Amino acid sequence: MSSKQSGSSEVQVDLTAPDLSPYRQGNTGVDYYHRFDSGQAGPTVMVNALTHGNEICGAIALDRLFKSGFRPARGSLLLGFANIAAYENFDPMNPGQSRYVDEDFNRLWSADVLDGPRQSLELTRARKIRPLIDETDLLLDIHSMSGNSPAMMLAGPLNKGVDFAKAVGYPGTTIIDSGHAAGVRLRDYRDFGDPSSKRNALLVECGQHWHRQTGDMAWTVLLAFLHATKLADSAFLDAQGFSAPPSDQKVVRVTDVVTVSSDSFTFSKPFQGMERIEKAGTVIGRDGSADVTTPYDDCALVMPSHAARKGQTAVRLGRVMP
Incomplete structure (x- = not known):
């Protein structure tokens, strides 16, 4: 290592x-x-x-x-x-x-x-x-x-x-x-x-x-x-020791893509991915002077990028499917 x-x-x-x-x-x-x-x-x-x-x-x-x-x-x-x-x-x-x-x-x-x-x-x-x-x-x-x-x-x-x-x-x-x-x-x-x-x-x-x-x-x-x-x-x-996959698979539909529009984007927390944010309107980051918030309850954060630059994807937002 x-x-x-x-x-x-x-x-x-x-x-x-x-x-x-x-x-x-x-x-x-x-x-x-x-x-x-x-x-x-x-x-x-x-x-x-x-x-x-x-x-x-x-x-x-x-x-x-x-x-x-x-x-x-x-x-x-x-x-x-x-x-x-x-x-x-x-x-x-x-x-x-x-x-x-x-x-x-x-x-x-x-x-x-x-x-x-x-x-x-x-x-x-x-x-x-x-x-x-x-x-x-x-x-x-x-x-x-x-x-x-x-x-x-x-x-x-x-x-x-x-x-x-x-x-x-x-x-x-x-x-x-x-x-x-x-x-x-x-x-x-x-x-x-x-x-x-x-x-x-x-x-x-x-x-x-x-x-x-x-x-x-x-x-x-x-x-x-x-x-x-x-x-x-x-x-x-x-x-090879392969075992059948578990039955409890999770499906998440991406609904929104947050694209960096400024020269300064930061997340509010060190999100790693697949965090589920309970309440709509929760601030998850700042793009320049603008807050970035969740659009609905139980919003999943998909593949957040802490190195995203202007014009790149910072995070995708998704709904967990029933």
């Missing part, structure tokens, strides 16, 4: 970034992407890690799956490491600086951006990966968070996403959200965001980027995803 300094805030780095060089030569035509076919009928399933280069829990989980010798019991499994260039810049002495190289890889997934004239390292990589995404029926995109919020599944705005999240079962909290105004996430790309399509995708936030339990959660969610898609048989899951 080591405590490192990143800018002005001290962070804890308990996870070790694995060496991914053995996975460079894939069999898909795209570096760091591998396909395993079962020879049996079934869906094409993808598990994607390193959409952000500093979110290393997904790389740890996939490395562990590769080393286990896992092969799908049905269908086809794609495993890949997305923003490998950013990951190669990861430095545990300054772990927050390798999120991306040129631009956020997870804001590029619309046709107008992918087919447009703009160029960047991340766009070049996304365009190479895109044909694999186009053939994927079910996707899990593994992420982590800057804050100490409990792990959560971001299911998107559609009922099919919520149903899929419930079938996976881990983590115990599912968020219904509509994505980012700054650009389309991989989870919402094309058919994944079409309510009439059977293709489906989930984005999991496994916990704080570099806490040990975040790596454990990434592995648990990966096993749960393979269980829900029926690619993993019971013998493999039993050997």
